[in-house]
Amino acid sequence: xxxxxVGVLFDGVAYGSLLFVISIGLSVTMGLMNFVNLAHGxxxxxxxxxxxxxxxxxxxxxxxxxxxxxxxxxxxxxxxERTLYxxxxxATHLEQVMFSIxxxxxxxxxxxxxxxxxxxxxxxxxxxxxxxHVAGLDFGAYRVFLIGVVVVVTIALHLMLVRTRFxxxxxxxxxxxxxxxxxxxxxxxVFAVTFxxxxxxxxxxxxxxIDVLGLDPTFPLKYMVYFLLVVAIGGAGTIxxxxxxxxxxxxxDVAGKYYLPQAGAFIIYVxxxxxxxxxxxGLYGRRT
Amino acid sequence: MAELLAVDGxxxxxxxxxxxxxVSLRLDEGDTLALLGRNGMGKTTLLVTLMGLTRLHRGRLxxxxxxxxxLPTHRRSRAxxxxxxxxxxxxxxxxxxxxxxxxxxxxxxxxxxxxxxxPRLAERRTNFGNQLSGGEQQMLAIGRALMVNPGLLLLDExxxxxxPIIVQELMSVVRDLVADSGMAVIVVEQHAKLALSLTRQVIxxxxxxxxxxxxxxxxxxxxxxxxxxxxxx
Ligand SMILES: Nc1ncnc2c1ncn2[C@@H]1O[C@H](COP(=O)(O)OP(=O)(O)O)[C@@H](O)[C@H]1O
Ligand SMILES: [Mg+2]
Numbered sequence: 030x031x032x033x034x035v036g037v038l039f040d041g042v043a044y045g046s047l048l049f050v051i052s053i054g055l056s057v058t059m060g061l062m063n064f065v066n067l068a069h070g071x072x073x074x075x076x077x078x079x080x081x082x083x084x085x086x087x088x089x090x091x092x093x094x095x096x097x098x099x100x101x102x103x104x105x106x107x108x109x110e111r112t113l114y115x116x117x118x119x120a121t122h123l124e125q126v127m128f129s130i131x132x133x134x135x136x137x138x139x140x141x142x143x144x145x146x147x148x149x150x151x152x153x154x155x156x157x158x159x160x161x162h163v164a165g166l167d168f169g170a171y172r173v174f175l176i177g178v179v180v181v182v183t184i185a186l187h188l189m190l191v192r193t194r195f196x197x198x199x200x201x202x203x204x205x206x207x208x209x210x211x212x213x214x215x216x217x218x219v220f221a222v223t224f225x226x227x228x229x230x231x232x233x234x235x236x237x238x239i240d241v242l243g244l245d246p247t248f249p250l251k252y253m254v255y256f257l258l259v260v261a262i263g264g265a266g267t268i269x270x271x272x273x274x275x276x277x278x279x280x281x282d283v284a285g286k287y288y289l290p291q292a293g294a295f296i297i298y299v300x301x302x303x304x305x306x307x308x309x310x311g312l313y314g315r316r317t
Numbered sequence: 318m319a320e321l322l323a324v325d326g327x328x329x330x331x332x333x334x335x336x337x338x339x340v341s342l343r344l345d346e347g348d349t350l351a352l353l354g355r356n357g358m359g360k361t362t363l364l365v366t367l368m369g370l371t372r373l374h375r376g377r378l379x380x381x382x383x384x385x386x387x388l389p390t391h392r393r394s395r396a397x398x399x400x401x402x403x404x405x406x407x408x409x410x411x412x413x414x415x416x417x418x419x420x421x422x423x424x425x426x427x428x429x430x431x432x433x434x435x436p437r438l439a440e441r442r443t444n445f446g447n448q449l450s451g452g453e454q455q456m457l458a459i460g461r462a463l464m465v466n467p468g469l470l471l472l473d474e475x476x477x478x479x480x481p482i483i484v485q486e487l488m489s490v491v492r493d494l495v496a497d498s499g500m501a502v503i504v505v506e507q508h509a510k511l512a513l514s515l516t517r518q519v520i521x522x523x524x525x526x527x528x529x530x531x532x533x534x535x536x537x538x539x540x541x542x543x544x545x546x547x548x549x550x
Contacts, residue, residue, distance in 0.1 A: 209391075
């Protein structure tokens, strides 16, 4: 019984870690530019396919594909931000939603054309398959690895945001874009770099998630709500909020499906409604 | 002295609305200007127009001979405009020290020199922008603007809402800055006499138009005119 509970918590944290890596870029860019980007999951899908293609067609080892998945999604982020997204910063939310949902449909169609409609699969290296035994309990080796990667990414991201001048400029721009610009910070450039970083992390998450979330061309649609929930519950523009929200969602989703299979995927929506009533601006969001 | 800033026939406002109507002024390097007028007359609007935060309907802004209006806001700061906003605009998630380092540009002013004139900020270096008293916020707003090493400091009601004791503390620093730093300064202030005592020239705005311009000393010596121009009726 206790073993089950630990197992569910562990799986929930692993799942939440994945949600966090994929969603954090969305949270920061929504907080920074107040931009509603429904196509964020498309960058995750791109990272996933980069990983799958590199492994199956070029024989690149799994671990080596991860930085490449990051780079591919970040590069796509830079190109789309400069060519398309930046034109809509001052547009209404409705226009941003229409634009980014259009990008989602194009991504779905493009991926179907390029990779076919079926699930992509990757064969994880041997040391990531099987179980790890700790204190009489079994943990999936891959989930341990996932949590490890997310811990490293989160610490790196935190240090960048808290210890560097660029990080301070990002926070200043989120806090007050007008004052930041008035003091010489190029808010658009800060945003472009942040957008690329967030897209890259989504790509990394997409690659890491193939074995957990699956990967097919409908990925950006299927998980859109999860990514948006992380932002809505955590509050836009905060890493801490995104992390806590992703963990809460991950654990609630896994626990719900395990203990209350009849309610299944419905649990997280109940949770969202409850949390949004209690914290209208998100757990760590600021009211504007 | 070389011309630093020229505002020529500027009509500007928010969106389609017009607040400033045909405003002109000229400022040399190192020169000091008091910008006076009752509440809502357009003083802040003039400063934020210099920063590129309003819509410029007509007129020219030039900075060291170049077109200022063509630059986006952050490039105006980098060109040498040191903005101390009336609302102070603290960054809630930056520490005091980060307020200074995040905007720092090379020049005379650095973190040590800012702490030198505002020792309180050094004591508060690890506090966040939303954990400061009003006086500390104002010191930080000024220190932060100095960190961009501006050629022109824009002080928008720096004493507003502060306790008298803090006003005195801040005043002596501002007085030294205006007198000795070599920077040009535009100071907006409700205490007209205080602003006049700090500056060489003065402009008075009324409903977005310039209704008086001259030497600060002369206006200070003419209480009747001063009363008519800026006293709350
Ligand atoms: N953001 C804004 N949008 C629209 N109107 C504004 C805004 N800020 C100020 N105003 C209007 O512009 C006029 C001048 O305001 P302001 O420049 O702030 O005056 P002052 O600084 O002299 O007190 C006022 O009528 C005010 O209501
Ligand atoms: Mg004002």
